[in-house]
Amino acid sequence: MPVETWSSGIYHGSPLERRSSEELRRLLGQAVAASSNGILITDPNLPDNPIVYANPAFERTTGYPMEEALGRNCRFLQGEDRDQPALEELREAIRDGRGCRVVLRNYRRDGTLFWNELYVSPVHDEEGRLTNFVGVQNDVTGRRRIEEALKGSEDRLRLAVEATGLGTWDFDPVTQELRWDERCRAMFGLPPEAGVDYGVFLAGLHPDDRERADEEVRRALDPEGGGEYDVEYRTVGLRDGIERWVSARGQAYFDETGRAVRFIGTVLDVTERKRAEEERDQLLAREQLARAEAVATRRRLALLASVGPVLYSSLDYEAMLERITRLSVPELADWCLVDIVEEDGTVNQLAAAHADRAKEGLLRELLNHRRFDEGAPGTAAQVLSTGRSVLVSVAPDPLPIEMATSEEHLEVLRRLGMRSFMSVPLLARGRTLGAMTLVSSDPDRRYGEEDLSLAEALAYRCALAVDNARLYRERSHIARTLQRSLLPTLPQIPGVEVGVEYLPVGEENEVGGDFYDLIEAGNGDYPDGWLAVIGDVCGKGATAAAVTALARYTIRAIAMREDEPSSALSALNEAMIRQLGDEQFCTVACARLKPVDDAGFELTVARGGHPAPLVLRDDGSVEAITPPGKALGVFRDPELADRKTHLGAGEAVILYTDGIVEARGPDDSFFGEGRLRDLLSSCAGLEAPAIAEKLRDVTLEYGEGNPRDDLAVLVLRVSERP
Numbered sequence: 001m002p003v004e005t006w007s008s009g010i011y012h013g014s015p016l017e018r019r020s021s022e023e024l025r026r027l028l029g030q031a032v033a034a035s036s037n038g039i040l041i042t043d044p045n046l047p048d049n050p051i052v053y054a055n056p057a058f059e060r061t062t063g064y065p066m067e068e069a070l071g072r073n074c075r076f077l078q079g080e081d082r083d084q085p086a087l088e089e090l091r092e093a094i095r096d097g098r099g100c101r102v103v104l105r106n107y108r109r110d111g112t113l114f115w116n117e118l119y120v121s122p123v124h125d126e127e128g129r130l131t132n133f134v135g136v137q138n139d140v141t142g143r144r145r146i147e148e149a150l151k152g153s154e155d156r157l158r159l160a161v162e163a164t165g166l167g168t169w170d171f172d173p174v175t176q177e178l179r180w181d182e183r184c185r186a187m188f189g190l191p192p193e194a195g196v197d198y199g200v201f202l203a204g205l206h207p208d209d210r211e212r213a214d215e216e217v218r219r220a221l222d223p224e225g226g227g228e229y230d231v232e233y234r235t236v237g238l239r240d241g242i243e244r245w246v247s248a249r250g251q252a253y254f255d256e257t258g259r260a261v262r263f264i265g266t267v268l269d270v271t272e273r274k275r276a277e278e279e280r281d282q283l284l285a286r287e288q289l290a291r292a293e294a295v296a297t298r299r300r301l302a303l304l305a306s307v308g309p310v311l312y313s314s315l316d317y318e319a320m321l322e323r324i325t326r327l328s329v330p331e332l333a334d335w336c337l338v339d340i341v342e343e344d345g346t347v348n349q350l351a352a353a354h355a356d357r358a359k360e361g362l363l364r365e366l367l368n369h370r371r372f373d374e375g376a377p378g379t380a381a382q383v384l385s386t387g388r389s390v391l392v393s394v395a396p397d398p399l400p401i402e403m404a405t406s407e408e409h410l411e412v413l414r415r416l417g418m419r420s421f422m423s424v425p426l427l428a429r430g431r432t433l434g435a436m437t438l439v440s441s442d443p444d445r446r447y448g449e450e451d452l453s454l455a456e457a458l459a460y461r462c463a464l465a466v467d468n469a470r471l472y473r474e475r476s477h478i479a480r481t482l483q484r485s486l487l488p489t490l491p492q493i494p495g496v497e498v499g500v501e502y503l504p505v506g507e508e509n510e511v512g513g514d515f516y517d518l519i520e521a522g523n524g525d526y527p528d529g530w531l532a533v534i535g536d537v538c539g540k541g542a543t544a545a546a547v548t549a550l551a552r553y554t555i556r557a558i559a560m561r562e563d564e565p566s567s568a569l570s571a572l573n574e575a576m577i578r579q580l581g582d583e584q585f586c587t588v589a590c591a592r593l594k595p596v597d598d599a600g601f602e603l604t605v606a607r608g609g610h611p612a613p614l615v616l617r618d619d620g621s622v623e624a625i626t627p628p629g630k631a632l633g634v635f636r637d638p639e640l641a642d643r644k645t646h647l648g649a650g651e652a653v654i655l656y657t658d659g660i661v662e663a664r665g666p667d668d669s670f671f672g673e674g675r676l677r678d679l680l681s682s683c684a685g686l687e688a689p690a691i692a693e694k695l696r697d698v699t700l701e702y703g704e705g706n707p708r709d710d711l712a713v714l715v716l717r718v719s720e721r722p
């Protein structure tokens with residue numbers, strides 16, 4: 001290689017200039033050998049442009065020892081990987097004898113890839129003939145990897161930004177310069193060429209969101225914070241006026257002095273999502289409302305359904321109202337009162353309940369203060385005088401004195417708590433029977449029209465039940481009075497003791513029809529005996545009383561003329577069939593006593609469907625006298641007959657109604673004829689009134705003092721000493 005070519009790069013005046021060319025060659029050879037870059041020299045004048053020199057770095061880079069490389073064209077470094085665009089450029093340069101720079105994929109001797117940045121330069125002799133090519137290799141595998149990785153992440157970012165529709169922005173807090181990409185501009189309703197700055201940003205925000213967004217920017221730029229920015233706002237298109245929802249995210253960067261120097265981020269149009277969210281929220285709200293209404297309706301229906309069985313469970317309407325008020329709290333109210341107008345016109349606070357039992361004392365205290373006279377304070381008094389409901393959705397706070405009869409009354413009301421309340425009338429047959437007042441002490445429960453109509457429905461049902469119960473009471477009273485008026489005054493019978501027990505005990509609306517009588521029989525001037533009668537009329541109340549009257553007076557009339565008890569019963573049967581409807585019938589037993597001699601009486605018994613009279617002998621034995629005979633008022637011929645026996649001193653005949661034998665014990669079993677006979681046996685020696693009393697007491701005791709039916713017993717006993 002001619003020294004002159006090299007010397008052109010030597011500094012004038014340097015001692016190198018004075019060195020011999022031999023020395024210089026050696027020096028340059030050392031430099032090339034010491035280079036960390038692989039250096040090659042090829043000779044294009046030899047076939048296939050072989051390598052004629054390679055430095056040690058070439059060996060290190062490629063792994064090929066010198067002797068394997070020398071004499072070969074460099075393409076062996078490409079292995080099979082020959083389809084590289086850069087090779088074309090290289091070939092052209094070599095062909096033209098020019099220098100060039102290419103990056104090639106090369107493979108080390110062990111097959112591993114390395115990226116080779118190759119500088120090729122031609123070398124000419126003084127005549128300008130191409131003598132050699134010098135190649136300098138630079139292993140750029142590491143750099144290339146980083147570049148590829150970067151490119152990969154950039155590509156991914158670009159793809160991500162494009163796919164998600166993100167817009168980007170970049171703000172320089174120092175210069176206040178703001179850059180928006182096209183998408184970001186579009187989100188503010190601006191064309192791609194529009195100029196932007198922070199003022200444009202603020203102007204493009206929805207007025208309601210402007211302050212908040214501006215505040216978020218300031219917060220992000222505050223060096224005290226982490227620099228994050230995450231906000232949703234509405235924009236109103238600066239040119240197109242369209243409202244859009246935008247989700248903006250970003251990050252501020254600070255220099256070492258803590259100054260914000262860069263603030264970059266993205267924006268995303270989330271209008272669709274927001275609309276969907278709004279729609280979903282609306283749907284949700286509607287659904288919740290509908291659900292709440294359904295729940296409320298169900299609870300109302302449940303409340304009305306639950307009061308149903310209470311209303312008609314008993315005729316004791318005071319207890320019924322007490323239970324209704326109890327059911328109303330806390331379901332409908334925190335506390336509840338029912339005031340009833342009594343028959344004499346006075347008003348009674350009849351029922352009261354509080355959800356908090358501890359406050360029921362306060363409700364009782366109200367009794368001392370409330371008034372119901374004309375113009376008295378309080379909604380209940382108002383309802384009682386007008387018959388119209390009153391609803392106070394929101395009670396004045398504090399409660400005014402006008403609502404109370406006194407300071408003390410007001411104090412009780414305040415302690416009970418009144419935030420919302422309503423009073424509704426108990427209306428039946430056009431009359432106001434009372435008022436129901438429902439009070440909420442919870443500020444969250446305010447009564448409205450729907451609550452009022454539920455309260456009215458409840459009060460209406462209560463009113464019907466009260467009215468009903470009162471009607472029954474009235475009718476029962478009439479029937480009872482009538483029935484009692486039909487009970488006879490018993491005559492004295494020489495030589496006979498009489499004991500009677502009568503207990504009309506049916507439910508008030510079920511005054512039964514037990515009756516008894518003791519009649520002097522035969523011609524009034526010449527009485528020849530007595531007729532004892534006991535009967536049980538079917539039907540209740542006043543109807544039963546009418547049949548009783550018919551039975552008693554018919555038997556009385558017949559007893560005057562007819563001798564035999566069966567004749568009296570037969571006449572009664574006829575009268576009933578003639579005068580009464582099909583549904584009315586009765587059972588009767590008659591026992592006639594006729595003195596026969598000094599020693600006693602003749603007893604003649606007839607019965608129409610009635611329990612057989614029993615005879616208690618003086619030895620304690622009991623006999624049933626059982627003539628045949630069907631219930632009266634049903635059959636044309638009830639097939640009646642008489643049976644006779646003798647009653648001696650100390651012996652008794654007992655007539656009774658089924659209230660005795662059908663008394664039910666705690667296990668629901670009947671008292672029954674067996675127990676009755678045993679009981680009677682134990683009565684031997686007792687006088688007639690004592691026997692009757694004992695029968696009554698034992699029966700009552702058996703039924704635990706809670707007899708279900710009327711009960712009548714008539715005992716005639718021949719005195720021991722006539």
Ligand SMILES: Cc1cc2nc3c(=O)[nH]c(=O)nc-3n(C[C@H](O)[C@H](O)[C@H](O)COP(=O)(O)O)c2cc1C
Pocket residue numbers: 040041042049073074075076077078087090091094104106116118120121133134135136137
């Ligand atoms: C001085 C010089 C150094 C070269 N060094 C390399 C090299 O390190 N790696 C390589 O793949 N090719 C290198 N080449 C290129 C190949 O020798 C060859 O010119 C290339 O493969 C294109 O020719 P081809 O199509 O005949 O293979 C070098 C060429 C010259 C002239």
